[in-house]
Amino acid sequence: METEPYHATTARSKVPAGFLGMVLLVVLLELYIGRRYPPEVNGNSNDWRVAAELAKRQAAECDLLCFGDSQMKTDVQPRVLEPLLGRPTLNLAVIAGQAPSSYYLFRRALRAGARPSIVVVDYFLPLLTSNTQFNDEQWPEMLSLAETAELSWNAHEARVLGNWVVRKLFPSYHRRTQIRIHVLLNLQGKSPSTLLAGTVYGRNSIANRGGLVRERNTLNHDDLTHVPPCENPGGFTCTPVNQLYIYKFFDLARAHGIRLVWVLLPTTPAWQARIDAADPHQLYEKAMRQMLAQYPNATVVDGRHANYTQQIFWDRTHLDGLGAAAFSTELAAVLQREENEGLKSNRWINLRPYPGEPSGAHLEDIIDSCEIVRADPRNHWR
Amino acid sequence: MLFNSYHFAYFFALLFPTYWALRKHYKVQNLLLLGAGYYFYACWNPKFLSLLILSTVMDYACGIAVDRIDDSRKRKAFVALSMALNLGMLGYFKYYNFFAESLQVALSRMGLQVPLAQLNVVLPIGISFYTFQSMSYVIDVYRKDIRPTKNFIEFATFVSFFPHLVAGPIMRPTTLLPQVAGPRRFNLxxxxxxxxxxxxxxxxxxxxxxxxxxxxxxxxxxxxxxxxxxxxxxxxxxxxxxxxxxxxxxxxxxxxxxxxxxxxxxxxxxxxxxxxxxxxxxxxxxxxxxxxxxxxxxxxxxxxxxxxxxxxxxxxxxxxxxxxxxxxxxxxxxxxxxxxxxxxxxxxxxxxxxxxxxxxxxxxxxxxxxxxxxxxxxxxxxxxxxxxxxxxxxxxxxxxxxxxxxxxxxxxxxxxxxxxxxxxxxxxxxxxxxxxxxxxxxxxxxxxxxxxxxxxxxxxxxxxxxxxxxxxx
Structure with missing residues (x-):
């Protein structure tokens, strides 16, 4: 065999038939994949999509709106708040929600006609230190092209827009994680579950007016033997894009004369002890106090040291259904008191200690939703 | 900037139409390629762009000097200067710590404790590629395999041509320089x-x-x-x-x-x-x-x-x-x-x-x-x-x-x-x-x-x- 490179040159057609054939095949396959892998295949994606829909369709009827991340979504339950406050409530927090997601949902709700008197928001510290890449898979479920372009511009990251476009054009890329899991399961001779995680989460979220009710988890969440020391060692560095969108959120609330309640949600006692010892959280608290000074319409409700026992947690940072009912009851009491007495000079309110499990509160949790979806896969949205 | 990144996709999506829009002005195309090459390189570390420019300027000057001088000793001196500069940069950034550490180990085995300072420097990306390419230009001129280019922009474009700047292929001046020095036609x-x-x-x-x-x-x-x-x-x-x-x-x-x-x-x-x-x-x-x-x-x-x-x-x-x-x-x-x-x-x-x-x-x-x-x-x-x-x-x-x-x-x-x-x-x-x-x-x-x-x-x-x-x- 000759080792000289060999490139026989032949005249070729000016029409790239091979490429055009590929385009045709790819279009057909993408259409198929788009149908085969709807947003429901991914719990988080579907959650963001449902929240975006709720903001557009239901937020206008509500007087109290909640925004934030999974802690807000699991811990603050509209079904508990509504009867106690007498205000229609909607939870628009999303799993792994970041400052921009809260802002865009809030703005969307306002544009859809919502005029809430109170908004409740939380910002989970580890998510503040992550850039927008963290939610690459979720942004296309929630944001429009214009909103994505705005986020991309504000984040100084062209990648955000590129990611949105590629994911919208190519469902195979957007759903590659699920496709890979299915391929792996098929290679191992297992059949993927027909019960889609997103369907169950979506059902639960709609049944609980945007809240996600976690089932009881009997594990000991205070056992931190194998847990690394603490997230974000070395200081609190909120990414510029998150910082910008916190300010935008606060400005939006102030511009519409809306009372803003920033909630610090409880974690298990052992985990809280670790958090308290870490510098980043002290710096975070300092930053929050500075925000309070700038925004007279804002109040902080601090539930971190309210001693919620580890038994009512689903994991270290999320309450289960009973814990969420207890926390929501306490939050309602604070909001009611504030409403009656007006804003005070001390706008940092520590939640009173955990009063025990509330009686009579039953919320549809994930297990219930799973049963409902399993029993009637087509009519579970009722 | 990696070829497999969004950053490169945007960069090339902008460069490609602009480049061919200038197809009737290949000298302007060269300027565009030079700017693109320097931007591409600076994306890793703008500080190290100075090394690339230094190597380019020196080898351009050495090439002209080697061509103009008849005295064989002086010609060799300019080749040696080019090699000293390129290999010196390579040696300093890539090999100093290795040789210092090896020497220290060897001396300590002989019972001599000689503390040698270690440099805290990052290896400039692609330095092994562009120094070899730039150096070979002076050697080729010395061997009279090519005539040196008088146009600095052309030479700088040849050295900093971004597709192969950081990981090759190492292009010969005899092959790439003529392509830079002439107009390019879009060929489907x-x-x-x-x-x-x-x-x-x-x-x-x-x-x-x-x-x-x-x-x-x-x-x-x-x-x-x-x-x-x-x-x-x-x-x-x-x-x-x-x-x-x-x-x-x-x-x-x-x-x-x-x-x-x-x-x-x-x-x-x-x-x-x-x-x-x-x-x-x-x-x-x-x-x-x-x-x-x-x-x-x-x-x-x-x-x-x-x-x-x-x-x-x-x-x-x-x-x-x-x-x-x-x-x-x-x-x-x-x-x-x-x-x-x-x-x-x-x-x-x-x-x-x-x-x-x-x-x-x-x-x-x-x-x-x-x-x-x-x-x-x-x-x-x-x-x-x-x-x-x-x-x-x-x-x-x-x-x-x-x-x-x-x-x-x-x-x-x-x-x-x-x-x-x-x-x-x-x-x-x-x-x-x-x-x-x-x-x-x-x-x-x-x-x-x-x-x-x-x-x-x-x-x-x-x-x-x-x-x-x-x-x-």
């Missing part, structure tokens, strides 16, 4: 070929190399605890990882250059189908091996001063080639090993020719046997290349010899899944003696092939934005 056929090469290069990098990297890093990382089967699998996987990583980069580089109307040299020609170590080095990193041959091996005397000197020159060339790859003893030993293979092959060549079978079936079998042996000899080299120490090399070879067990499917399947399709394509290229067999296949086969590559990238690719291995050299 060249554009298709370029697009195909970018696509195929990215597929090799993202699908094969990056998926294998996970396995290789895992197995090499815990080499003390794995059995011989996994050690062998790790070496095989690394052989294909490094090949697809590097050849994927150069395919993409050649493709991008083609889209801009340039032709870059072929850098890989089915290296794992080589039938001897000598054959391997005419197929692997062709631009480096030919550079070393023309500027080092021949300068050392080549094969003109007898057999012993020939062997010495071969060994020296390969050791320096090994050291070029990195500042570590494992690279020196790897170069030494490659030199030994070349010398051994030269010694055995007459005997191999004598026993070569004549019949068609025997001849094919003989070639297959030689490929098998050569591939495994190369793999031993890759083990030395990838290992952190000779203890690791010894440990993994011992495991293969004494504790061999067939790897579990969970290890074997991912390697086979990415390597088997690659080998199928390459076998077709080898058998047909046509590297462009895909682009000459019927349209429906091409469509199916492109679609398969597309989904291999989209679904099977690793999108961690892993850096190319050869960037570190």
């Amino acid at each position: 056929d060249q554009f298709y070929q370029g697009s195909y090469l970018i696509f195929w290069g990215l597929a090799k990098k993202i699908v094969v190399a990056d998926n294998l990297a996970t396995i290789v890093n895992d197995l090499f990382g815990r080499w003390q605890t794995i059995d011989g089967g996994l050690a062998l699998l790790a070496i095989y996987a690394f052989a294909f990882q490094i090949y697809c990583d590097f050849s994927g980069y150069t395919d993409a580089a050649r493709g991008i250059a083609k889209c801009l109307g340039f032709e870059l040299a072929l850098n890989f020609n089915l290296p794992y189908f080589a039938t001897s170590p000598k054959d391997f080095w005419t197929r692997w990193h062709i631009s480096l091996s030919s550079w070393l041959r023309d500027y080092l091996y021949i300068s050392l005397g080549g094969n003109r001063r007898g057999t012993l000197m020939l062997y010495r020159n071969l060994m020296l060339t390969m050791i320096i080639g090994g050291l070029w790859h990195g500042a570590a003893w494992t690279f020196v030993i790897w170069g030494f090993y490659q030199g030994l293979l070349l010398v051994a092959h030269r010694l055995l060549e007459p005997w191999l020719k004598r026993i070569q079978p004549r019949g068609p079936v025997e001849s094919v079998s003989w070639d297959l046997l030689r490929m098998f042996v050569t591939f495994h000899l190369v793999c031993v080299g890759w083990l030395i290349f990838r290992a952190n120490s000779m203890e690791q090399v010894h440990g993994m070879l011992t495991a293969i010899a004494t504790r061999f067990a067939v790897p579990a499917t969970s290890y074997l399947a991912p390697v086979v899944a990415v390597v088997a399709p690659l080998l199928m394509v390459q076998t077709a290229q080898y058998v047909s003696k046509d590297l462009d067999i895909i682009s000459r296949a019927p349209w429906y086969l091409r469509s199916a092939f492109y679609t398969a590559c597309f989904y291999a990238i989209v679904i099977g690719g690793e999108f961690g934005g892993a850096q190319f291995i050869y960037f570190q050299f």
Whole structure:
């Protein structure tokens, strides 16, 4: 065999038939994949999509709106708040929600006609230190092209827009994680579950007016033997894009004369002890106090040291259904008191200690939703 | 900026139409390419752009000086100046810590404690590539192989041409400078070929190399605890990882250059189908091996001063080639090993020719046997290349010899899944003696092939934005 490179040159057609054939095949396959892998295949994606829909369709009827991340979504339950406050409530927090997601949902709700008197928001510290890449898979479920372009511009990251476009054009890329899991399961001779995680989460979220009710988890969440020391060692560095969108959120609330309640949600006692010892959280608290000074319409409700026992947690940072009912009851009491007495000079309110499990509160949790979806896969949205 | 990043996609999407919009003004095109090259380089570390500019200015000036002066001693002095500058930069940034540390260890073994300062510097990306390319220009002018260019922009564009700036192929001034110095025409056929090469290069990098990297890093990382089967699998996987990583980069580089109307040299020609170590080095990193041959091996005397000197020159060339790859003893030993293979092959060549079978079936079998042996000899080299120490090399070879067990499917399947399709394509290229067999296949086969590559990238690719291995050299 000759080792000289060999490139026989032949005249070729000016029409790239091979490429055009590929385009045709790819279009057909993408259409198929788009149908085969709807947003429901991914719990988080579907959650963001449902929240975006709720903001557009239901937020206008509500007087109290909640925004934030999974802690807000699991811990603050509209079904508990509504009867106690007498205000229609909607939870628009999303799993792994970041400052921009809260802002865009809030703005969307306002544009859809919502005029809430109170908004409740939380910002989970580890998510503040992550850039927008963290939610690459979720942004296309929630944001429009214009909103994505705005986020991309504000984040100084062209990648955000590129990611949105590629994911919208190519469902195979957007759903590659699920496709890979299915391929792996098929290679191992297992059949993927027909019960889609997103369907169950979506059902639960709609049944609980945007809240996600976690089932009881009997594990000991205070056992931190194998847990690394603490997230974000070395200081609190909120990414510029998150910082910008916190300010935008606060400005939006102030511009519409809306009372803003920033909630610090409880974690298990052992985990809280670790958090308290870490510098980043002290710096975070300092930053929050500075925000309070700038925004007279804002109040902080601090539930971190309210001693919620580890038994009512689903994991270290999320309450289960009973814990969420207890926390929501306490939050309602604070909001009611504030409403009656007006804003005070001390706008940092520590939640009173955990009063025990509330009686009579039953919320549809994930297990219930799973049963409902399993029993009637087509009519579970009722 | 990596070829497999959004950043590069935006960069090229902006550059490509602007570049061809200026097709009637090739000098403005050159300015655009120069700016693009400097931006491309500065994306890693803007500070190191000064080194690239310094090397460019000095070699441009040395080239002109060497051409204008008749006095042979003065001409040599300018060549020496160019070499001192380029090799000095390379030595300072790449080799100072290695030599200082080695010297310190050697002295301490003799009982002398001499503390030598260690430099806290990052290796400027692509320095080994652009210094070699820039230096070869002055040598070519000295040898009167080319006339020096009077146009500084053209020379600077030649040195900083971004597709091959940081990881080759190392282009000769005789090949690339004339392309920079003349107008380029948009050629649809060249554009298709370029697009195909970018696509195929990215597929090799993202699908094969990056998926294998996970396995290789895992197995090499815990080499003390794995059995011989996994050690062998790790070496095989690394052989294909490094090949697809590097050849994927150069395919993409050649493709991008083609889209801009340039032709870059072929850098890989089915290296794992080589039938001897000598054959391997005419197929692997062709631009480096030919550079070393023309500027080092021949300068050392080549094969003109007898057999012993020939062997010495071969060994020296390969050791320096090994050291070029990195500042570590494992690279020196790897170069030494490659030199030994070349010398051994030269010694055995007459005997191999004598026993070569004549019949068609025997001849094919003989070639297959030689490929098998050569591939495994190369793999031993890759083990030395990838290992952190000779203890690791010894440990993994011992495991293969004494504790061999067939790897579990969970290890074997991912390697086979990415390597088997690659080998199928390459076998077709080898058998047909046509590297462009895909682009000459019927349209429906091409469509199916492109679609398969597309989904291999989209679904099977690793999108961690892993850096190319050869960037570190």
